Amino acid sequence: MTRTWHVSTVTEAARARIATARLATAHGVPGVERTRLVTALTAQLRQCLTKGGPWRIGVEVTAARDGSGRFVVEVASAGNRAPDARPPWRVAAVVPGHGEASGAEYVADDAETLAEALFSADEDAALLLEKLDEQERLVAFHREELHQTNQGVLALHAELDAAGRAQRELFAAEQKAHAEAEQARGRLTFLADASAALTASLNHDAIVRILPELLVPRYARTVDVWLFDDEEDEQRRNQPHPAAAVLAARRGRPQYAADHPGGLPGVDDQPHSALQPTRPLLCIPLVTRGAPLGVLTLSPPEERWNADDAVMLIELTRRASIALENAKRFEHNRDIAETLQRALLTDLPTTPGLHLAARYLPATHGLNIGGDWYDAFRQPDGSLITVIGDVTGHGLHAAVMMSQLRTALRAYAVDGGSPGELLTHLHTFLHRLQPDLYATAVIARFHPDDPTLTWAAAGHPPPVLRTPDGQVHTLDAKPGAMLGIPLRQRISDHTVPLPPGSTLALYTDGLVERRAQGIDPGIRRLAAELGTFAPADLDRDLDGAADRLLQPLLDDSEHDDDVCLLLCHIHSDAARIREAVPSGTRV
Structure with missing residues (x-):
């Protein structure tokens, strides 16, 4: 279906607009689409009247195979124009169902018709505004949803960050525990190897010589072995010993001599030694079941020992004491045996x-x-x-x-x-x-x-x-x-x-x-x-x-x-x- 109007005055333009609106309504163009189409046509007609001259308005409704159609409005110049004139202006809307609108394009030239057209336009505008309100409410709803989503995302990020921090802390704790376990394994391995080396010999002089070789430089910077019955080495027997070593010999407990507390388990703190005022000293008694054999005096490889190293050193000293006692007992029995053998x-x-x-x-x-x-x-x-x-x-x-x-x-x-x-x-x-x-x-x-x-x-x-x-x-x-x-x-x-x-x-x-x-x-x-x-x-x-x-x-x-x-x-x-x-x- 095609309809055409010629417009050269405002009244003709109004009649054409009203007729187009009626046709769109008759063909079932939705209100929002109809309002958009009529509003665009009104703006185009205003421009045409401003330019002057006759204009032609055409409406064409085409049908599709599925029963729907297109409602197309075209505005073009009706007079002779220069070759460089602009092409016709078009606007289209979708028609859900194709129908006949015979007589809808006639518009009477009276005030009642114009008023009705005006009210119809207002109704379309009101419908459009209502749709806009619905869209605004929908936008507000989605905005709130987006805000809630953003809050949830922020909360999730915070939880993920907290979980990440907790995971990093757990990983650091695991690494620390692994390092401590490796250190403990190293101490146990060292203690086992050192014990095997100490007990492999039944010569107390060899045991005294091997102690510094075992401890320096891993667990001590210097090692001094003070044996009470060292009758062979007169120089070592008469040399001065730290006061902490004397206290360790008298009390039978390890002593720590330094200008700061040692905080070592089972070790008594003492003032720094006058013989070595710049170095901490750990003095551990060599105690056996019978009588004390001597004192082992150590200086730390760095600033100080940690508690685990001190416990290991005390245990190693105890085992060295047993090895020394066994060596002395063996040497005593060996002397008796050699005397007996020579007599036989x-x-x-x-x-x-x-x-x-x-x-x-x-x-x-x-x-x-x-x-x-x-x-x-x-x-x-x-x-x-x-x-x-x-x-x-x-x-x-x-x-x-x-x-x-x-x-x-x-x-x-x-x-x-x-x-x-x-x-x-x-x-x-x-x-x-x-x-x-x-x-x-x-x-x-x-x-x-x-x-x-x-x-x-x-x-x-x-x-x-x-x-x-x-x-x-x-x-x-x-x-x-x-x-x-x-x-x-x-x-x-x-x-x-x-x-x-x-x-x-x-x-x-x-x-x-x-x-x-x-x-x-x-x-x-x-x-x-x-x-x-x-x-x-x-x-x-x-x-x-x-x-x-x-x-x-x-x-x-x-x-x-x-x-x-x-x-x-x-x-x-x-x-x-x-x-x-x-x-x-x-x-």
Whole structure:
């Protein structure tokens, strides 16, 4: 549908406006859209009347397939215009449903019609204002919602910030706890390693030397160990000590000397030391179950110690005290054992033409006392009995049993008897005296008028004989069983020629036996080393030969068992030496 009006005056413009409004209403243009369209048309008509000339107003309603349409208003010039005139002015509105509006475009030329059109325009304006009010209320509502949302966002940001701060604090606390745990683990590891180092030695001097090496520079700048019974170092014994160290020794409690409180648990605060006024000092007593041993005085690696370090240092000092006490007790027992061992070892007799050399080396671990022993004595017929033996076990019990065996052997030998008979008597004696204790032994008998060696063995490594021609023989004839086992046995004698220049080596298993190799390789090494000596060297210096023989066999410097060696050497000129000794003279 198309409608057209020609306008040149205000009245014609008003009629055209009213007709357009009626058509829009008739075609169902919504009120707000209709008001917007009519208002835009009114403004355009005012401009057209101002410019003058005839104008053409056209209204066209088009239909769409879905039943809706478009209400289009066009204003164009009705006269002849220049080619550069502006294009027609258009405004459009959507028509929800297409309908017919026949006769709606007629407008009567009277006041009533104009008034009605005016009121209709006011109604449209009122409707528009009402819509505007609704929009304002909607905007206010959304503004309030936005404000509430903003408040919520601000509150959420505040909560997130608080949660972030709490998370950062928790992370910092976790990091701090982790660092403290690492420090505690480091202290425990250090304490365990230091304790192992302290208890690894049974020498109190070594323990005193190792303390500064353990503590400096990690836990102390300087370390001073004051031992009350340090009799060897007179200078250290007479040097002045801080007053806090003296108080620690008297009270048996740690003392902290500084110009500020230490705040250390279990430690008494004292004024700074006059000997070291610029440094704090921690004086910890070395206390044992018996009596105090001394005082450990430390200066901090930095300004001061924290409480955990101080507790660890006090515990380390306690363990050092125990290590020192154990070392002193061990050294005391070792001195007793060495004195006893020296008392049990025999002074070798001198016999013209027969040289003897003996060596005894205690095990490198434990008390220096064991069951290895040697002896040499004469029988009434002038024979010389040499014996070497080994009592099972180690310590004072084995040493006492060894002493009893030596005494019993001398008692049995008074009435004579061959080496085999003497070992048989010792077997019976040991079995009846100590049923749970066993021993091994080798007895060799030398007679000045008989160039024959008589010997017998009971469970002991075989003797090694070096003949004057440099050959070395292992005397491994069938030995008897160990002494003391629950078995009746009669131990046999064995003989071998013994020309001048011969050397017999009696030894215990500690010399030749090694855990990784057994005993046979060690016996072969002993025989090989004995074969390297020249006869003149053995004639001249048998003691030196004994030392040189031990050196390559004990090259590992540590041995788990005692070592005993007895060398018996027939001088190459033994007959002349015996003849040079006056008859009836005992040498």
